[in-house]
């Protein structure tokens with residue numbers, strides 16, 4: 001396919017209120033298939049805000065975001081939800097796993113919502129993903145029976161459930177120790193390029209960012225030149 | 230659907246105690262509702278059937294609904310007529326046998342002619358007003374069940390003594406009259422006679438037992454001072470519920486006032502309607518209150534699960550699916566509560582129905598209860614409807630959560 005997977009055209013996000021807060025201020029960017037993009041910037045600069053916009057979780061006040069060339073401006077929420085379900089995968093700093101469900105069930109959740117596989121296929125696919133992330137033995141454990149690194153890997157498996165074209169991760173290693181961080185980051189690296197998949201990672205760690213193929217630096221809601229460390 | 234159901238069941242399972250409280254609330258509401266409805270409608274039907282059995286379905290009397298038009302008014306339409314002295318008409322239904330056979334010709338009903346007279350009973354210095362019905366015992370059994378309501382003596386005893394009377398049980402009690410006693414009866418026209426009590430009946434309808442006595446037609450005619458008088462025809466319709474229509478037609482065809490039992494007891498039937506209205510209001514309120522518990526549970530769950538809702542929405546689950554989760558939870562509580570309530574209500578109704586009451590008069594009786602599928606259907610659907618609404622409000626709110634707000638706060 002030609003053209004970028006995700007394209008932002010002069011997007012601005014302003015929070016209404018007594019004092020308007022500008023989260024994102026006129027950003028243009030394009031994420032191409034197979035890219036590994038790191039978003040860096042100081043705390044409060046708007047990295048998460050940008051990621052929510054690119055991931056269709058939030059809508060820009062002005063400008064447009066195109067997913068595979070399709071404009072999402074004014075798209076109804078149900079359609080945006082479907083687009084997220086089919087083409088995007090999310091990993092957050094907090095794992096957000098459903099506490100009452102096993103790792104396997106958590107990974108199957110997006111597949112069941114999409115209903116494109118038979119139940120047996122869903123289970124087999126979820127098991128494959130968990131196995132790949134080194135969690136085969138933990139498939140039937142609930143989140144509270146796992147370590148932080150394991151939970152985050154389950155969350156990654158869940159993000160991969162519907163074979164998304166883009167993975168968006170917001171400080172996925174923010175809550176992890178160094179060893180787990182290396183492991184999780186290593187895993188994320190391996191996801192890049194599979195079937196043209198792109199990965200966008202928000203991180204404040206320049207060393208991790210250095211491992212990406214491209215780096216976007218956000219300052220005050222705008223793209224800025226990458227500082228020299 | 231499967232996904233929403235799974236999540237719903239998981240939520241419910243991890244809150245068994247709360248769920249149980251919710252189920253108990255619904256079950257209590259449904260149970261008491263069906264019990265109350267069964268009891269109230271049971272007693273109502275019992276009362277009405279007693280009424281319908283003991284009273285004639287239609288009473289045709291020699292009265293007219295509107296006073297007869299004066300001949301002068303017919304002739305001089307625009308003239309104001311005053312100070313006319315009206316003619317004293319002969320009382321009673323004219324040519325009663327012809328009227329009876331005319332009605333019998335088309336109406337699905339049995340007819341008995343009678344004489345109704347207001348009288349005064351005197352016994353041991355006590356005066357009690359009463360209504361005498363002059364009847365033919367052989368025809369009477371066609372229109373009333375008084376023969377089967379005799380507590381002493383028999384209806385046919387009327388034929389065995391001269392001036393024989395049969396009294397209502399409460400009337401006899403008031404007068405202190407027993408079978409075999411003689412009493413003095415005087416009519417409003419001033420005629421008096423001595424009569425012998427040959428029997429006592431009890432219909433269970435206080436109004437009748439309190440003020441009615443039977444005598445032969447001839448006896449009543451003597452008291453009324455008019456031989457051959459028949460001033461009332463009493464009818465028993467084959468179908469009691471058609472009485473109103475039959476009465477209207479009889480009145481139209483004969484010109485005599487025909488009052489159906491429904492018309493005669495309009496007040497009572499209205500009172501029943503009001504009673505039912507109150508009952509259904511109370512029942513509705515009980516069920517509504519029961520659903521408050523469900524609302525509470527669902528609203529608690531949605532608050533506890535805001536994070537789950539946020540992540541599900543961010544992954545791409547539609548708001549409708551999220552709403553469905555909580556509606557299903559409430560319906561599960563509603564369904565189980567409804568089932569338990571049906572059982573509970575049925576058992577309570579049975580228990581009530583088997584209680585024995587010994588009334589000061591007469592035999593031990595049971596509370597008249599009924600088991601109407603309609604009551605169950607009604608209570609069940611109100612309970613489910615209330616559960617649905619109880620879930621809908623918090624579910625809608627939960628489904629409208631903006632995932633970014635939650636995710637930002639949790640990270």
Ligand SMILES: Nc1ncnc2c1ncn2[C@@H]1O[C@H](COP(=O)(O)OP(=O)(O)OP(=O)(O)O)[C@@H](O)[C@H]1O
Nearest residue numbers: 015021023041042043044045046047048049050204
């Ligand atoms: N709901 C809100 N109300 C007011 N200000 C907000 C709100 N959400 C975000 N902000 C502000 O918007 C700015 C951008 O926030 P954002 O979370 O995108 O920053 P970030 O780069 O992800 O920071 P961090 O590295 O700490 O995660 C911050 O200054 C933040 O305080």
Ligand SMILES: [Mg+2]
Nearest residue numbers: 047048049170
């Ligand atoms: Mg952030």
